[in-house]
Amino acid sequence: MSLANGRHYLAIPGPSVIPDPVLQAMHRPAPNIYTGELVDITHGLVPDLKTIAGTSGHMAMYISNGHGLWEASLTNMVSRGDKVLVCLTGNFGVGWADVATRLGLEVETLDFGKHAPVDPAQLEAALRADTTHTIKAVMTVHVDTATSVRNDIAAMRKAIDAAGHPAVFAVDCIASLGCDRFEMDAWGVDVMIAASQKGLMTPPGMGFVWFSDKAFSEGKAANLRTPYWDWTTRAEPFHLYEYFDGTPPTHHIYGLRQAVDMILDEGLENVWARHATLAGAYWAAIDQWGSDGALRFNITDPAHRSHAVTTLNLGNGDGTRLRDWLTENLGITLGISLGFGAIGSDESHGYFRIGHMGHINAHMVLGIVGAIETSFTALDIPHGIGGSVAASSFLSQIGTQARVAPSENTGGCCG
Numbered sequence: 001m002s003l004a005n006g007r008h009y010l011a012i013p014g015p016s017v018i019p020d021p022v023l024q025a026m027h028r029p030a031p032n033i034y035t036g037e038l039v040d041i042t043h044g045l046v047p048d049l050k051t052i053a054g055t056s057g058h059m060a061m062y063i064s065n066g067h068g069l070w071e072a073s074l075t076n077m078v079s080r081g082d083k084v085l086v087c088l089t090g091n092f093g094v095g096w097a098d099v100a101t102r103l104g105l106e107v108e109t110l111d112f113g114k115h116a117p118v119d120p121a122q123l124e125a126a127l128r129a130d131t132t133h134t135i136k137a138v139m140t141v142h143v144d145t146a147t148s149v150r151n152d153i154a155a156m157r158k159a160i161d162a163a164g165h166p167a168v169f170a171v172d173c174i175a176s177l178g179c180d181r182f183e184m185d186a187w188g189v190d191v192m193i194a195a196s197q198k199g200l201m202t203p204p205g206m207g208f209v210w211f212s213d214k215a216f217s218e219g220k221a222a223n224l225r226t227p228y229w230d231w232t233t234r235a236e237p238f239h240l241y242e243y244f245d246g247t248p249p250t251h252h253i254y255g256l257r258q259a260v261d262m263i264l265d266e267g268l269e270n271v272w273a274r275h276a277t278l279a280g281a282y283w284a285a286i287d288q289w290g291s292d293g294a295l296r297f298n299i300t301d302p303a304h305r306s307h308a309v310t311t312l313n314l315g316n317g318d319g320t321r322l323r324d325w326l327t328e329n330l331g332i333t334l335g336i337s338l339g340f341g342a343i344g345s346d347e348s349h350g351y352f353r354i355g356h357m358g359h360i361n362a363h364m365v366l367g368i369v370g371a372i373e374t375s376f377t378a379l380d381i382p383h384g385i386g387g388s389v390a391a392s393s394f395l396s397q398i399g400t401q402a403r404v405a406p407s408e409n410t411g412g413c414c415g
């Protein structure tokens, strides 16, 4: 007998859970795209999305997923044959570097492996070695969704400054925006990308590039520009169709408006604190489970773990066995292994990921913790006991903490 009936829970690192109010906001006939509500809503989204990013700079919107944003950012920043330095901490940095290579850029990489964050000292050394400043952009992923490492973006900016290097600093926040604290201007980021389907709780299909004055002016001469991806008119549109270079993503705009309202009503500080706390509940359970058996965090040090996704290794192909059992029997889907071993190999099947980004709360986390524990027992997977109890007791201690009033809480920057 399967117990998977009822609402399925897709607990993967994107697409994330779509809130019912977002779905309801999208459930409507085709709106007027020339005048009226949709135009006003679109204009209004721009300042609010800048607030969420922590920037008073520029923003361009696209009908695109994350892969499109990799191309959008690069084609506006640099010219064919330019050199870029990509700091790798997992599969998603590799993906961005690959797009750069295929666009005809010279790509230098600093690879920090799959279990550790970027070491700012090594970044500084690489930039000091570039005495003629041939490197035009430093690129990294804030949270690498494959390894679940979180990089220290402010420390990387300090390293770039310490080396006195003029490269633009570009960061992929697709997995982290609206989940992990991110402050674009305060942390000195020049270009940042994020998409609709993760912390922004909206279906896949909209993407955003935020950029500084420096990136805007230096990029004007970039000869990789193509008409569709060019951010210039999108950032300073006159008519609605100029935001998206064509028909706007009408229903996504309604959904995103609702999602952004939910984030700003909760308050960015509270959103970040909720993600940190719920991640902490998972980690408390995982610490217990890992005290016996094979289960291990991919990122050992909690200070370097994302609050949006956790990558785990169960060894011996058991990650896939656990995932399959949860989907078939309990109606829960966890994330697959990405970038560990060859696809289909035992190593690859040992890994799995829990997505805990966006529209999630304590009972959803406790449900998954209980479900994983159930699957360990059902599948005879050795594990330390007491995971559920550890997660519950972790959460029971935070109930008394004060919320930050949304009005006192601008997310660190700008308004």
Ligand SMILES: *Cc1c(COP(=O)(O)O)cnc(C)c1O
Pocket (backbone or CB within 6 Å): 014, 065, 066, 067, 068, 092, 141, 143, 144, 145, 172, 173, 174, 175, 195, 204
């Ligand atoms: C999800 C993700 C991407 C890719 O996004 P798609 O919408 O699947 O193209 C890129 N970078 C990071 C960090 C991501 O989490």
